[in-house]
Amino acid sequence: MNQTPNKGKRGWVIPIGGAEKKLRDRVILKRFCELSGQESAKILVIPTASELEDTGPRYVDIFESMGASSKYIPVNEREDCFNQEIQDSLSNATGIFITGGNQLRLSTILGGTPVAKLIRSLNASGVHVAGTSAGAAIMSEHMIAGGQSGPTPHENGAVMAPGLGLTNKVIIDQHFRQRGRIGRLMAALSYNPFVSGLGIDEDTAAFISPDGVLEVVGSGAITVVDPADLSHSSMSDARHRDAITLIGMKLHVLAKGAKFDINERIAYPPER
């Protein structure tokens, strides 16, 4: 296996809310590239979520324009995930980037294959993994696959599926402000309030360090819903499509530079 940029530590986990800037002010992609080793970075792009042919080549061009070496792996069916060449490409990477598209393509194509296992073990041994939009949703143990928009949670308001499992401390939602998703995020949390919810705006990323401290990067905000102190939930009693009662959650809205410790569940303002 390749020398990772993060010897002895886990790699970073970097969910991005979609529509990150790709030409100017591309602070998110730049920081991911720097973390992965900048000039010596080897960034592997997984365009599986997208059905557009140019998604892979487009990100390769972006990372190469930043001085990294980059390639994409054409994984479009489950059998591609058993291909040894593709697994070797992955094992060589210092950073892995999962593009947007449909998160159910990611979970149905990668789920349970050697590629999914490899992404987990590489991240555990120091390789950074970033994902945007669907690529962000898939990162956590429990993933939001779909649901209803709007600020109020409803019974059946979120459809869940298993994700890649790079963290089990958070559930991630994306395009957050742009698609009005706080209701479905709260619905997802209410099923089992052991995790915090991260609602990530477009052009915004959560850079989650190996120690579990998330820093906000980009032009939007991350809305953190922490249900640890939830004192009442009507989710188990609710009938189909009922509005549900949830009492006692914590809510933080975090813009650029603010931090959140996903283990201790403490938010910190940006340093001055």
Place this chain on the structure above:
Amino acid sequence: MNQTPNKGKRGWVIPIGGAEKKLRDRVILKRFCELSGQESAKILVIPTASELEDTGPRYVDIFESMGASSKYIPVNEREDCFNQEIQDSLSNATGIFITGGNQLRLSTILGGTPVAKLIRSLNASGVHVAGTSAGAAIMSEHMIAGGQSGPTPHENGAVMAPGLGLTNKVIIDQHFRQRGRIGRLMAALSYNPFVSGLGIDEDTAAFISPDGVLEVVGSGAITVVDPADLSHSSMSDARHRDAITLIGMKLHVLAKGAKFDINERIAYPPER
């Protein structure tokens, strides 16, 4: 002044999130009518927010179909608010209903006139006041006149104006789920976090008792954002349209039967 149904106590304050049911399952309008005295209720409708001519007559028909007597006052300009006959009609009511439309019509036409003062003093002496949509927004001391939709608060995300001042414990937003307004509600709260925010869904009402205990009635939910424990806000530093950081708010989502004490800021689940 008329015998009020609530001798010696303030009247109820009843903001409704808009689009309350008017034919079947009209639990909100029915309960308002009951509170106001049912068969002996005299309900005065203020259709000023609306520019549709049939808004007043329509609500009069609804309340009369419930057994109350009802009429509407045609207040379309500031000078109407100085008309003694209109003031007499108001003074005779056991319940006042403010329709939807544009809340800036309400504030610009009623603001500072004898009609506005009379609504306050009648409510203080026991007359119930309900308002839907724009009629709900106008009720509190500080009113949201406009702003940006979406779950993330932005600098300049809410436009504020003075309201009728029937309560200064809450700021009210309406059509909450349907129009994705939690971001603008949080922006409004961040300007001065001394109040709680009530985000009221359509066909949902907050029945606020004279003691300041709110009960949720209707098919949607009320989202309560309580910024009392806010430990950090970047609102004062934010530049134009920046995403803002707000750390440490409380969040409750309350469906039918749940309660919230607007003075003590405590939420209660529905009684079984």
